[in-house]
Amino acid sequence: xxxxxxxxxxxxxxxxxxxxxxxxxxxxxxxxxxxxxxxxxxxxxxxxxxxxxxxxxxxxxxxxxxxxxxxxxxxxxxxxxxxxxxxxxxxxxxxxxxxxxxxxxxxxxxxxxxxxxxxxxxxxxxxxxxxxxxxxxxxxxxxxxxxxxxxxxxxxxxxxxxxxxxxxxxxxxxxxxxxxxxxxxxxxxxxxxxxxxxxxxxxxxxxxxxxxxxxxxxxxxxxxxxxxxxxxxxxxxxxxxxxxxxxxxxxxxxxxxxxxxxxxxxxxxxxxxxxxxxxxxxxxxxxxxxxxxxxxxxxxxxxxxxxxxxxxxxxxxxxxxxxxxxxxxxxxxxxxxxxxxxxxxxxxxxxxxxxxxxxxxxxxxxxxxxxxxxxxxxxxxxxxxxxxxxxxxxxxxxxxxxxxxxxxxxxxxxxxxxxxxxxxxxxxxxxxxxxxxxxxxxx
Numbered sequence: 001x002x003x004x005x006x007x008x009x010x011x012x013x014x015x016x017x018x019x020x021x022x023x024x025x026x027x028x029x030x031x032x033x034x035x036x037x038x039x040x041x042x043x044x045x046x047x048x049x050x051x052x053x054x055x056x057x058x059x060x061x062x063x064x065x066x067x068x069x070x071x072x073x074x075x076x077x078x079x080x081x082x083x084x085x086x087x088x089x090x091x092x093x094x095x096x097x098x099x100x101x102x103x104x105x106x107x108x109x110x111x112x113x114x115x116x117x118x119x120x121x122x123x124x125x126x127x128x129x130x131x132x133x134x135x136x137x138x139x140x141x142x143x144x145x146x147x148x149x150x151x152x153x154x155x156x157x158x159x160x161x162x163x164x165x166x167x168x169x170x171x172x173x174x175x176x177x178x179x180x181x182x183x184x185x186x187x188x189x190x191x192x193x194x195x196x197x198x199x200x201x202x203x204x205x206x207x208x209x210x211x212x213x214x215x216x217x218x219x220x221x222x223x224x225x226x227x228x229x230x231x232x233x234x235x236x237x238x239x240x241x242x243x244x245x246x247x248x249x250x251x252x253x254x255x256x257x258x259x260x261x262x263x264x265x266x267x268x269x270x271x272x273x274x275x276x277x278x279x280x281x282x283x284x285x286x287x288x289x290x291x292x293x294x295x296x297x298x299x300x301x302x303x304x305x306x307x308x309x310x311x312x313x314x315x316x317x318x319x320x321x322x323x324x325x326x327x328x329x330x331x332x333x334x335x336x337x338x339x340x341x342x343x344x345x346x347x348x349x350x351x352x353x354x355x356x357x358x359x360x361x362x363x364x365x366x367x368x369x370x371x372x373x374x375x376x377x378x379x380x381x382x383x384x385x386x387x388x389x390x391x392x393x394x395x396x397x398x399x400x401x402x403x404x405x406x407x408x409x410x411x412x413x414x415x416x417x418x419x420x421x422x423x424x425x426x427x428x429x430x431x432x433x434x435x436x437x438x439x440x441x442x443x
Contacts, residue, residue, distance in 0.1 A: 001040060002046065002328060004044075005040055005323060006323070008036050009033060009323060011033075012029045015029040016029050017356075026312055027311045027315060029315075030311070030312045030314075030316045033315060033316075033319045034316075034318040037319050038067065038322050041322060042063060047060065048062070048066040048325045049327050050066055050069055050325070061325075067325075070318060070321035070324075071318065073181065074313075074317045074321065076180050076256055076258050077173075077258075077317065078310055078313060079258040079262070080176060080180065080257055081310060082310060083261035083262055083264070083265045084127075084128065084243060085305045086305055087239050087261075087264065087265055088127050088239070089301035089304045089305065090235065090239060090301045091235050092301075093235075093300055093301055094231050094232050094235040094272070097236065099236050100119065100135065100136075103119060104116075107217045109214040109217060109218060110209045112143075112153070112218070113153070113205050113214060114209075116157050117157075117160040117201050117205045118160075119132075120132055120133070120160030120164060120201075121160045121163055121201055122164060123161075123164065124160070124161040124164035124165045124171050125167065125170075125171040126168070126171070126243055126244060127240065128165060129161035129171060129172055129387075129398065129399040130161075130399055132161045132165075132399075133157055133399040133402055133403055134402055134406070136161075137154050137157060137403060140153055140157070143218070147407075149213060150407060151407050151413070152208070152211075152213055152214070152417075154406070154407045155403070155409065155418045156205060156208055156418075157399075158397065159391045160201045162387055162390055162399055162400075163201040163387070163425070163429070165399075166196075166200070166388050167190055167196075167197040167384075168186075168189070169184070169257075170244075170247070173313070173360055174362075174387060175387060176257075177367065178363065178367070178382070180256065183367065183374060183376075183379040184374065184375055184380060184383065185375055187251075188380070189380060192436060193383060193384050195436060196384055196430070196432040196433040197388065197429060199428045199432045200425040200426060200428065203424050203429075204425040231275050234275075235268075235272065238268055238271060239268055243261075243264060245264055246260040247260075249263060249264075272297040273298065276296070276297055313360060316361045317360070317361075317364050320364040320368060321364075321368070323368065329368035329369045330368070330371075333370055343378065344381070344430075344434060347381045347385050348385055350363075350366065350389065351385035351386065351392075352389060352392070354385070354386045355389050355390055355392035355396035356393065359386040359390055359396075359397065363382060363383075363386050366382050380433070380437075381430075381433055381437075384433055388425070388426050389426055392419050392422045392423050393414070393419060394409055394415075394418075400414075
């Protein structure tokens with residue numbers, strides 16, 4: 001029966017990777033796989049286990065208790081993501097991201113590489129790499145009309161966004177998973193991964209600066225003047241501040257991160273409602289520019305939350321949890337350690353693997369495979385590899401997939417022109433991490 005679990009997971013995963021060819025959403029096989037795997041465990045009366053953190057080993061458990069435990073851990077991640085997505089949509093409701101356009105003022109192509117790389121690196125650390133990519137490519141479209149040049153910049157934005165998401169507990173789904181699972185703390189994650197992540201974007205950006213396509217100046221980078229929404233800057237600062245406050249809330253209260261995210265969401269939503277009501281009171285009800293009274297910014301934002309992504313995460317995380325609950329992942333980890341004694345090579349293979357398949361189940365599996373203590377360097381390296389490794393292929397990350405869709409980037413064009421640049425960044429960042437880890441251990 002345990003072999004049947006593996007078979008269901010492999011088949012489900014293959015179907016997920018063929019999402020674009022089969023032309024249906026990947027949440028469908030993910031949810032189907034989840035339900036069938038837990039049904040096999042229940043109907044087959046398989047023995048289930050949970051990790052005893054005090055003993056650092058697997059202990060027998062009851063089915064209902066195990067299922068509820070894993071669902072609770074998964075729900076923490078999903079509620080956190082829903083809160084973060086809603087805050088981002090509220091910021092967008094007030095056109096808050098329009099303020100970022102002011103940072104793009106240069107006409108020099110090479111300088112523009114660094115402007116977008118820096119913006120992508122730091123913006124993704126706060127609002128996640130997917131959203132940062134969407135925002136920056138939207139700005140890019142208003143600056144550059146040459147499609148060939150634009151896809152080069154879009155590709156570098158993907159690398160920058162993935163590198164920026166790797167060093168922040170709120171910058172990527174995988175780092176958020178590790179943080180919520182109490183495998184890393186925000187301070188130590190930043191301490192260990194900031195410099196490697198910087199190197200992972202500095203190397204590609206430096207190489208790109210010497211490429212012929214980035215020589216000279218743009219014809220024009222002037223963005224058409226648009227009327228700025230009245231509260232855009234206020235909501236941008238408040239929204240980003242609310243998200244950044246979440247790790248602080250966790251440190252102070254020792255409560256799960258999703259509670260801090262819900263608290264930030266409640267404050268931001270309250271301010272948004274007050275600002276909208278204030279605008280309605282100060283303007284004539286007949287004014288066509290005023291939104292209807294019933295159009296709450298919170299309700300509007302919730303309608304734009306990507307529920308297909310949330311359901312996909314539910315399916316894939318609970319499917320991996322099914323493998324963990326019967327002990328398969330721990331046995332696989334033992335086999336892997338024997339087959340590849342060097343743990344750094346194992347973790348780096350995660351980076352290469354995340355370029356081919358989704359990094360979420362890879363990290364979910366690694367959490368179930370290893371039982372190292374919080375802030376063990378292993379977890380930091382996993383966060384870096386899974387986060388930046390996806391840049392090596394355009395389909396290897398959520399940021400890459402959305403850029404591929406927005407700019408119609410060809411898979412083989414990216415493989416030929418960008419993959420080697422991203423690979424050098426990944427290897428350089430990995431080397432920097434190993435060096436920093438060695439120095440920190442010595443001192």
